[in-house]
Amino acid sequence: MNKKTQTINTYNNSATALAEKFNSLGARISDIEAVFELVAKENPKVLEIGCGNRRDAEEIVKRTNDYLGIDISEKLIELAKQKVPHAQFEVADITTFEFPKNLDIVFAFASLIHITKEEFAHVIEKMLEALNSSGVVRISLKYSSTYQEVTEKSEFGIRTYYHYSQADIEELAADFTVLQNEVHSIRGAQWLEVVLRK
Numbered sequence: 001m002n003k004k005t006q007t008i009n010t011y012n013n014s015a016t017a018l019a020e021k022f023n024s025l026g027a028r029i030s031d032i033e034a035v036f037e038l039v040a041k042e043n044p045k046v047l048e049i050g051c052g053n054r055r056d057a058e059e060i061v062k063r064t065n066d067y068l069g070i071d072i073s074e075k076l077i078e079l080a081k082q083k084v085p086h087a088q089f090e091v092a093d094i095t096t097f098e099f100p101k102n103l104d105i106v107f108a109f110a111s112l113i114h115i116t117k118e119e120f121a122h123v124i125e126k127m128l129e130a131l132n133s134s135g136v137v138r139i140s141l142k143y144s145s146t147y148q149e150v151t152e153k154s155e156f157g158i159r160t161y162y163h164y165s166q167a168d169i170e171e172l173a174a175d176f177t178v179l180q181n182e183v184h185s186i187r188g189a190q191w192l193e194v195v196l197r198k
Helices: 003-013 015-025 029-039 074-083 117-130 166-172
Strands: 045-049 066-071 088-091 103-109 131-142 148-154 157-163 177-186 189-197
Touching (some): 003 015, 003 074, 015 074, 029 103, 029 131, 029 189, 066 074, 074 088, 117 131, 166 177, 166 189
Parallel strands (some): 045 066, 045 103, 066 088
Antiparallel strands (some): 131 189, 148 157
16 A cells, blocks of 8 residues: 555544544634735635645635635545535545636645645646636645655554655745745644745
8 A cells, every 4th residue: 555545544544533633723713814815805716725624614615605625535525515515525636636717715734745745846836827816825734844754653543744844835836926934833843834926
């Protein structure tokens, strides 16, 4: 079994337990609000990559009715559909996903942490093509001073992560205006918080 399949299996097999953990952390309300303020458009078209069980989707759909949440985990999408039945959710792999056109906002909270740098570069290109002029991307990534692959085993299962540096973001997002590229300590872990504008 390859690392990607192993990671997907962990999310599917532990979907309910992981959903409880995600919900306990709370939605990223201030981050979501900040992006909507940057776009300053009524009912913007939003894509959330790695929507999971809907933790942030509930807050996003309060601010727009043009939302699509995607996740590679079928079981997490099932949970999302149960909790937010009026929102649109889809099982998809971001590395092969065909982006909808005319997007205003892309959220990727702790989801692109599971793709390689090469895959990330491809996804960034697809975002650039799909976004409207002045569209905004909000990303959170596991941080390391140098790019690295890390496989971890927890009570939920085995998952492989890719850690990124600020220099990686400058390189990968060279065609965007980088509004934020900062390291934050969140619950004892280092996260790279990124905001990009087309």
